[in-house]
Amino acid sequence: MNHTDDFRFGHFSIDRWMRTVPGGYLADTRFGRAPARDVPDLLLKDGALRDVYMLDLALFVAAERTGVKVAAGMARLADDEATVTFLASQVLDEARHFEAFAARAAELGVPPEVRDRLGLDFMPGAYRTFLDTVLATVDDGDFEAGLIGLNVILEGMAFPLYEYEMRYWAPFDPGLVEVVEGAFRDECRHVGFGEKRLAHRLARDPGARRRVQKKVDEYARLMRAAFDEFLATSVAMYDAAVREHPDLCAQVEIIPGRSLLHTSTEDQVRWLEARILQGHARRLARIGLDAGRFEAAA
Numbered sequence: 001m002n003h004t005d006d007f008r009f010g011h012f013s014i015d016r017w018m019r020t021v022p023g024g025y026l027a028d029t030r031f032g033r034a035p036a037r038d039v040p041d042l043l044l045k046d047g048a049l050r051d052v053y054m055l056d057l058a059l060f061v062a063a064e065r066t067g068v069k070v071a072a073g074m075a076r077l078a079d080d081e082a083t084v085t086f087l088a089s090q091v092l093d094e095a096r097h098f099e100a101f102a103a104r105a106a107e108l109g110v111p112p113e114v115r116d117r118l119g120l121d122f123m124p125g126a127y128r129t130f131l132d133t134v135l136a137t138v139d140d141g142d143f144e145a146g147l148i149g150l151n152v153i154l155e156g157m158a159f160p161l162y163e164y165e166m167r168y169w170a171p172f173d174p175g176l177v178e179v180v181e182g183a184f185r186d187e188c189r190h191v192g193f194g195e196k197r198l199a200h201r202l203a204r205d206p207g208a209r210r211r212v213q214k215k216v217d218e219y220a221r222l223m224r225a226a227f228d229e230f231l232a233t234s235v236a237m238y239d240a241a242v243r244e245h246p247d248l249c250a251q252v253e254i255i256p257g258r259s260l261l262h263t264s265t266e267d268q269v270r271w272l273e274a275r276i277l278q279g280h281a282r283r284l285a286r287i288g289l290d291a292g293r294f295e296a297a298a
């Protein structure tokens with residue numbers, strides 16, 4: 001194990017994590033939210049809004065479950081001490097996210113097998129392939145390609161996507177907003193770690209850089225296909241949910257200055273996609289990778 005790698009203990013240590021996460025913003029929460037914030041009655045009633053809510057939870061659960069497995073696999077592969085300890089804390093973060101979203105779905109009385117079936121049925125195939133590819137990459141022993149897949153590409157989406165989720169659900173379920181906000185804070189730490197670790201590692205290893213670049217190009221193709229698929233398959237569900245609650249949706253702004261009520265799902269998804277691609281392009285450039293395939297549509 002490498003002791004001298006200049007990625008030091010400190011900012012990303014378990015010691016700091018204990019104080020800022022369990023002893024900090026998670027203090028007094030239960031399953032990631034204030035104890036009193038149960039699922040509101042509005043979402044317990046059958047309807048398009050509940051359907052969309054369940055779908056969002058199912059997709060969160062599936063992605064976080066992959067996060068647990070990938071982070072655990074990378075901890076196994078890590079070859080320096082600070083990375084092992086950081087990834088151990090990340091495994092627990094991802095497991096908490098998984099548990100919190102699963103608990104929200106359970107509050108609706110939906111059994112795990114029904115929730116998971118929903119996630120499988122509605123998850124864009126390209127997104128499923130992306131998640132499976134990241135996992136297979138780690139199974140194959142490629143630490144850097146796994147790290148960029150989970151900590152930079154998947155979790156980098158959290159900046160626009162989790163903000164979107166927080167704005168979308170604010171008038172309907174403040175408890176879910178707290179869960180998402182807590183996960184968002186964790187993902188910021190994971191993305192920061194991934195970016196710094198990869199920039200450091202790839203600057204010293206051109207072979208690894210070429211290998212990671214190839215993987216990044218594949219990830220980019222899959223993510224962009226996933227947005228197209230999502231638009232082709234799931235838009236009607238979201239539009240129906242908005243039509244069900246025009247009074248509450250009028251308060252939501254996804255694109256600043258525009259009510260959700262007057263923003264088509266297509267406009268929302270394309271706006272979100274552009275912000276995600278721009279974020280990825282900026283991060284990849286900082287790591288020293290070519291972001292061409294992300295930039296083309298940004």
Ligand SMILES: [Fe+2]
Nearest residue numbers: 064067094097
């Ligand atoms: Fe997560």
Ligand SMILES: [Fe+2]
Nearest residue numbers: 155186187190
């Ligand atoms: Fe994460």
